Amino acid sequence: MRNRMVVVGGAIAAFVLLMGAIGVHAVGGPGGLPLDRQLLAPIQASMPQTTSSTTWVSVAGYSFSDGPGVVLRGGVAVTLSVTVSGAPASFRIVLEDVRHNFRQIVMKPGSVVFNPAAGPGSFSFVFVRGALGSGPFTVNLLWRSPTGAPTTIHGGTEAIRFAAG
Numbered sequence: 001m002r003n004r005m006v007v008v009g010g011a012i013a014a015f016v017l018l019m020g021a022i023g024v025h026a027v028g029g030p031g032g033l034p035l036d037r038q039l040l041a042p043i044q045a046s047m048p049q050t051t052s053s054t055t056w057v058s059v060a061g062y063s064f065s066d067g068p069g070v071v072l073r074g075g076v077a078v079t080l081s082v083t084v085s086g087a088p089a090s091f092r093i094v095l096e097d098v099r100h101n102f103r104q105i106v107m108k109p110g111s112v113v114f115n116p117a118a119g120p121g122s123f124s125f126v127f128v129r130g131a132l133g134s135g136p137f138t139v140n141l142l143w144r145s146p147t148g149a150p151t152t153i154h155g156g157t158e159a160i161r162f163a164a165g
Helices: 002-028
Strands: 035-041 047-050 069-086 089-097 102-116 120-130 134-144 149-163
Touching: 002 149, 035 069, 047 120, 069 089, 089 120, 134 149
Parallel strands: none
Antiparallel strands: 035 149, 047 149, 069 120, 069 134, 069 149, 089 102, 089 134, 102 120
């Protein structure tokens, strides 16, 4: 019985390590560059903030190019954690490629919808983008109300993980 537990435990550990390596490779791009830097960006200016817009608008009054800047090579992962209330809120992260005329790159999976339903709710999601190349990028957070009903963000954070360029 003990030998079976050791074998099962070893198989689980090997699987977890393999999935971690695949995940880093997928985000880091060719060569599997490690995401070795992290930048924390609080979302607190003008909070709480409400929108009924069904088109994408910047969170907290930040316009494009006002978001956190990173110099990276390879890929990036952004964990968005926010507290929202009211109607469902849709979020997306858009990178601006500074060296290429501020080309806009929507991070995968595109957009996500948080539905607070019964009151304020806290939500978290990881956006990723691999194989970006080297250079400076601006990380921009956009949101909208998919239903057109008022939705409110009370604050949150962005944890930006990247391979330093």
